[in-house]
Amino acid sequence: MTALTRTALALVAAFSTQAQAAFLTSPDGRISVAVTAAPSGALTYAVAREGKPVILPSPLGLQLQGADLASGLTLAATSPRKLVRDSYELAAGKKRKVSYAANEQVYTVRNAQGQAMDVAFRVSNDGVAFRYRVAEPALPHKQFVSEATGFNFGQSAKAWLQPMSVAQTGWMNTNPAYEEHYQREIAVGTKAPTAAGWVFPALFQAGDTWVALTEANMDGSFHASRLEAESPNGRYKLGLPAAPEVFTNGALLASARGELVTPWRIIALGTLRTVVESTLGTDLAAPAVAFDKARLQPGHASWSWALLKDDGTVFDIQKKFVDYAADMRWDYTLVDADWDRKIGDARMRELVAYAAKKNIGILVWYNSSGAWNKTEYSPKGALITREARVREFEKLRAMGIRGVKIDFFAGDGQSMIAYYVDILNDAAKAGLLVNFHGATLPRGWSRTYPHLMTAEAVKGFEFTTFTQADQDAVVRHAAMLPFTRNLFDPMDFTPTVFGDIPKIERKTRNGFELAESVLFLSGIQHFAETPEGMATAPAYVKTFLQDLPRSWDETRFVDGYPGRHVVIARRAGQAWYVAGLNADDADRRFELDLSFMGKRSGTLIADGQGKREFSQSGIKGGKQTVSIKAHGGFVAVFK
Structure with missing residues (x-):
């Protein structure tokens, strides 16, 4: 004994x-x-x-x-x-093969x-x-x-x-x-x-x-x-x-x-x-339902609504964001609320065809709600019944749409949970990827329904564009999420902005924003930055985001404390990506044990002297000291 x-x-x-x-x-x-x-x-x-x-x-x-x-x-x-x-x-998750x-x-x-x-x-x-x-x-x-x-x-x-x-x-x-x-x-x-x-x-x-x-x-x-x-x-x-x-x-x-x-x-x-x-x-979640593997493609997406809001949901701007996604070597463009009114089915087919020539898939927004809230954004009510939902999903599949973002659910009652599950099952049959917004915590659904790429269920980036108070709180909030909301389930925080936020003073440094792209797990990572904001970043930052893996094979926790700081390493194939952020109001030095890298050398991208500046330098495996500025962050790539 x-x-x-x-x-x-x-x-x-x-x-x-x-x-x-x-x-x-x-x-x-x-x-x-x-x-x-x-x-x-x-x-x-x-x-x-x-x-x-x-x-x-x-x-x-x-x-x-x-x-x-x-x-x-x-x-x-x-x-x-x-x-x-x-x-x-x-x-998509913290590791690919799980035992x-x-x-x-x-x-x-x-x-x-x-x-x-x-x-x-x-x-x-x-x-x-x-x-x-x-x-x-x-x-x-x-x-x-x-x-x-x-x-x-x-x-x-x-x-x-x-x-x-x-x-x-x-x-x-x-x-x-x-x-x-x-x-x-x-x-x-x-x-x-x-x-x-x-x-x-x-x-x-x-x-x-x-x-x-x-x-x-x-x-x-x-x-x-x-x-x-x-x-x-x-x-x-x-x-x-x-x-x-x-x-x-x-x-x-x-x-x-x-x-x-x-x-x-x-x-x-x-x-x-x-x-x-x-x-x-x-x-502890149920095994995966059947889904067309050829259509099961995690990726990165351009998204206009984060900074441009409702005025951006028009054909010409969405075409521009398709070009932006193609330039960034991303995979998708998300077209948000009221696309049916402002673009319409006919022009959406035109946009899908244009995007397909650039190898970009189109994702479209839907309002889940019936009578349970007062929202007016559309398409609304199209998914309420199974008959209507199947018809709508078949139409989208025929149009060449790759997935749906569905918003404004009512909560956690049994009938509402059943509604989520019914949507996921019908989307699986139609071969559509799914993103739930205004939604509950997924609770392991990403295993059972592998086409559930992501879900909001978080006070994400968009809130930091609404009020200064949410922007002021975001540094601590972001340092909480790898330990809580994003612990087991994909999270559509919609990270990463290098430029200005209209009428808001951004409190994060650019290194902090870049680190979120690795720290936050989402089957489709919807980047909030616009083409104009991305143009302000150095070429090596753009290259980093162009080459960023779509999914991860392994994850290692390196250092951190909930709400204060976090450093995590993720592996894709033979490449390791290490990212960290510091939510404290003072600079912090980290003694990182990267001995699992062996004797590899890598590239470190961190904050420069100004809030909107970057720096680039070399880094090696083993035990390393890395300094992170207050409200700053870093990424390191070892290939």
Whole structure:
């Protein structure tokens, strides 16, 4: 028996005096989970890393109509432990080929009425996942009411959390859309600013262990969750979507005939490097649906709306942005809202044909909404029914359109999640790439639906063009995203501007902007800069963006602290790209361990003396010192 196994047994004993208990460890033995059914009937779990508590005893259970599966429970059966292995490929993400291994055990509990529920736990070397399954034949219709699931942190822990916006607030009633700033390094137990709670991913530090909470495997049958607003003494509980977060006349909460299965609740944990490099958010998602591989092409896109707004959505300007994309050796041009009114189908076919001659694909915008908000941008209402959606997608495919950006969803209710999934399935059949905006967190959909290239679900670059306050906050915000929003799911932040933003004083240096192109992961990276702004950059910066890989084979966390600074290395083929940014108000020196580069030499592009200037120099592998200016950044390429 190893020392870690003895520690796990001691953990079970500590949590299970006069109780039914079981424990499960990770393949390397460093992470352990104790599942306990107490004499009181409470079902709890606790998580430890290397013998140190991380998640303190926390509640498990569901409330269904006609079935209390959260209290009065006894542990009826424990399955044999088994090793689960999986491997898959991501079209775009932090790594291409992914392997997953976890020990799994299923615990069957019964309530006083004899009604049964299975709780499956998986423990991998980078975290824990669990989900519920209710197949009780005595309860043919299973209507979800509430969930007892919680995450109990010691009161010395710290949290980095994004508030959930309140449904039916914001511009044209378009909230919630996961578009708030993270609160950084707050005490656990801090109450959320609104009753809507906190979004996933949620980041915590408990002692020397970092923890990221999220969920995955959303198949449309279940609603999406969040953390409740109140977490007394660091006890966080899963919260529910608000009543308006539904498709018109659709269901808010999950129900099923036969069996009810929840999404996987995910606890990635370990060192900060382990969490940043983890793929648990896609490991627990369902395998990929079929999609035409010839059309599954991640890439880079020009996009006029970021700086030109609505006035840019006209034929001549979009043609100019096609030329711009071709000059940058990019892959796509995105034509935004009201294209149907300002350009029309006939001229759009002309634009598609023009772009095709330059090997540029055209992406077009759609308004998802029916009656759930007040938006007027069009095309609107064309995707509401399956019949209309299939007809629209077939038209786009015939026109030569490569993909769709779909905006203004209503939130996280079961019927709205089903709407997302229906769109993805119909788009797959039509061979169209998808980008969700004004949307929920994707929660692993990029594995199941490889044509989901990206999703917003972030307070992205466009907000920094609306108000100076958002621009002032963007440096800290951007330094949060690789640790939170962009941790598992692609993110359409729409980065990188070197020139001016109308009526806004830009607070980032050019090196910061350039670093975002590598740090932020998106199946299609929509660059915000215009042709005129790009013309202000040196030729070597333009060359960098022309040659920038479309997807990555491997990712390594090099250095960082959430909301302060981050340095990440990504490999494409034999080439390594290293990028870093500094959100602090003072210059920072980094001692970087790049020994995995071997003896390679590379090129470093960093900030020059002025905010709008660059510098270029050589850099070698091994241990290197790199200075990053305040609100600045760098990229380095090793080929």
